[in-house]
Amino acid sequence: MRVLYGLAALLLGLLLWQLLVWITGTPHFILPSPLRVAQAAYASRALILEHATVTATEVVLGLILGTILGAITAIQLASSQWAQRLLLPILVFTQAVPVFALAPILTLWFGYGMASKIVMAVLIIYFPVTSAFHDGLTRVDSGLLDLARTMGATRWQVMRRIRIPHALPSLGTGLRLAAVYAPIGAVIGEWVGASKGLGYLMLLANGRVKIDLMFASLIALALLTVVLHKLVAILADHLSAYASGSSLQKGLGPKK
Amino acid sequence: MTPPPAITLQGSYTLGDTRLFGPLSVHLPAGQWTCLLGPSGVGKSTILRLILDLSTGGQFTGSVQADDGQPLPDRISYMAQSDLLLPWLTVLENTVLGARLRGETPDMDRARHLLTRVGLEAHQTKTLAALSGGMRQRAALARALIEDRPVVLLDEPFSALDAGTRADMQELAAEVLQDKTVLLVTHDPAEATRLGHQILLLSPDEATVWAPPPTPPIRALQDPATLACQAELLAHLRGQVR
Numbered sequence: 034m035r036v037l038y039g040l041a042a043l044l045l046g047l048l049l050w051q052l053l054v055w056i057t058g059t060p061h062f063i064l065p066s067p068l069r070v071a072q073a074a075y076a077s078r079a080l081i082l083e084h085a086t087v088t089a090t091e092v093v094l095g096l097i098l099g100t101i102l103g104a105i106t107a108i109q110l111a112s113s114q115w116a117q118r119l120l121l122p123i124l125v126f127t128q129a130v131p132v133f134a135l136a137p138i139l140t141l142w143f144g145y146g147m148a149s150k151i152v153m154a155v156l157i158i159y160f161p162v163t164s165a166f167h168d169g170l171t172r173v174d175s176g177l178l179d180l181a182r183t184m185g186a187t188r189w190q191v192m193r194r195i196r197i198p199h200a201l202p203s204l205g206t207g208l209r210l211a212a213v214y215a216p217i218g219a220v221i222g223e224w225v226g227a228s229k230g231l232g233y234l235m236l237l238a239n240g241r242v243k244i245d246l247m248f249a250s251l252i253a254l255a256l257l258t259v260v261l262h263k264l265v266a267i268l269a270d271h272l273s274a275y276a277s278g279s280s281l282q283k284g285l286g287p288k289k
Numbered sequence: 290m291t292p293p294p295a296i297t298l299q300g301s302y303t304l305g306d307t308r309l310f311g312p313l314s315v316h317l318p319a320g321q322w323t324c325l326l327g328p329s330g331v332g333k334s335t336i337l338r339l340i341l342d343l344s345t346g347g348q349f350t351g352s353v354q355a356d357d358g359q360p361l362p363d364r365i366s367y368m369a370q371s372d373l374l375l376p377w378l379t380v381l382e383n384t385v386l387g388a389r390l391r392g393e394t395p396d397m398d399r400a401r402h403l404l405t406r407v408g409l410e411a412h413q414t415k416t417l418a419a420l421s422g423g424m425r426q427r428a429a430l431a432r433a434l435i436e437d438r439p440v441v442l443l444d445e446p447f448s449a450l451d452a453g454t455r456a457d458m459q460e461l462a463a464e465v466l467q468d469k470t471v472l473l474v475t476h477d478p479a480e481a482t483r484l485g486h487q488i489l490l491l492s493p494d495e496a497t498v499w500a501p502p503p504t505p506p507i508r509a510l511q512d513p514a515t516l517a518c519q520a521e522l523l524a525h526l527r528g529q530v531r
């Protein structure tokens with residue numbers, strides 16, 4: 034049913050787009066009709082796929098690395114009072130630097146290849162992941178921590194067996210945000226300097242006044258983001274289900 | 290295991306500007322059950338937390354001491370007023386949480402045995418969502434009983450149980466915790482008169498000793514002396530509330 038509604042919304046959007054082109058009579062090098070874009074997408078499918086693969090790789094690697102770094106930072110912050118007092122303000126302050134402004138510097142440091150785009154994506158998702166996970170790690174019921182203390186728990190065991198499982202849904206929230214931000218980071222990196230990727234392809238098409246190809250790249254990018262967001266949402270749902278015990282209930286729990 | 294110590298708490302406790310209780314003295318005889326009664330909010334749970342050296346919202350001036358002079362907190366098993374079970378673990382895994390948190394290998398056989406004793410044998414591998422309030426409380430009881438420690442503090446451990454199960458669990462706890470120093474918080478005069486070597490009534494000014502029935506615990510439900518003591522205690526508590 035939801036799929037049907039989604040399709041209907043898509044058709045409606047395309048129809049409005051086509052109508053807009055017809056009614057205003059906008060020339061195709063300003064706003065191409067959906068049909069033209071579809072034709073361009075089909076004609077350049079190999080090209081688009083090649084560049085999309087590059088962008089997707091950058092985004093996925095950026096997501097994975099950024100999540101690992103963010104999770105480690107959050108655990109570190111949550112396990113030591115002084116780290117939290119000292120590092121958290123620094124971390125918040127660094128957020129005042131717009132990451133996009135760093136793109137030229139990153140290209141200078143990490144080159145025109147994938148590395149600078151991955152670093153860009155990592156930087157842009159690092160903070161949302163860190164802060165969401167840290168929030169979950171530190172918001173454990175104090176009664177539980179007291180109980181753990183009376184049981185003679187070690188710090189690391191409390192982290193591993195109470196704080197981290199409790200914070201998994203928060204990590205999921207951070208990941209959902211990251212899935213939206215990471216492609217933005219990668220594409221901006223590609224705009225600043227690249228020879229591959231959908232961002233690069235868009236600039237190239239724009240320069241050659243192939244506006245229909247530019248739109249086709251844009252749509253490929255949107256599709257990529259939507260698919261990524263969907264996959265991450267599924268992962269986040271699993272994390273929440275684990276923490277609430279409902280995955281156990283269905284017998285999907287971790288094997289001992 | 291070292292023999293269970295006697296414990297004495299002495300002092301007064303303030304919350305902000307207002308005195309909650311004291312100066313008063315609470316003495317727990319070694320190897321015996323003390324049942325603590327008192328109106329809601331008088332500070333019963335707070336007294337448990339003070340003995341455990343856990344943070345409370347207020348200021349305690351006084352001392353908590355074991356008669357052997359050794360530190361207390363690592364010798365106490367604690368069952369808090371809320372069950373504090375972890376939803377991502379099975380009932381069995383919740384029961385052995387203490388060992389897991391200490392990085393030890395848990396005694397699974399003992400955990401299964403205790404779960405059987407609290408009537409959760411069929412629910413060991415289930416998640417908490419499948420449990421009723423009373424079952425959750427019994428899981429928390431099993432988790433407290435598995436900790437083999439000389440002092441046990443139980444904060445209203447049977448409050449969510451039906452009358453029949455409650456009587457069963459009282460007998461189980463009395464058996465497993467025999468000869469330990471136990472402090473049990475309860476609102477139920479029947480429970481206190483059934484289980485206590487000593488019965489303490491907590492008020493803001495003092496902790497009064499209420500004479501328990503002459504026979505040693507655990508006392509039979511239909512024992513006339515126990516029933517008489519229970520009725521007197523109830524009458525007293527009602528008078529106090531009014």
Ligand SMILES: Nc1ncnc2c1ncn2[C@@H]1O[C@H](COP(=O)(O)OP(=O)(O)O)[C@@H](O)[C@H]1O
Binds near residue numbers: 346
């Ligand atoms: N962490 C806390 N911060 C401030 N006040 C608290 C805190 N915990 C309990 N209190 C207050 O202390 C008083 C005694 O609480 P408690 O010991 O739980 O009473 P009881 O167990 O006898 O019902 C209550 O008025 C309660 O509101």
Ligand SMILES: [Mg+2]
Binds near residue numbers: 333370
């Ligand atoms: Mg209480």
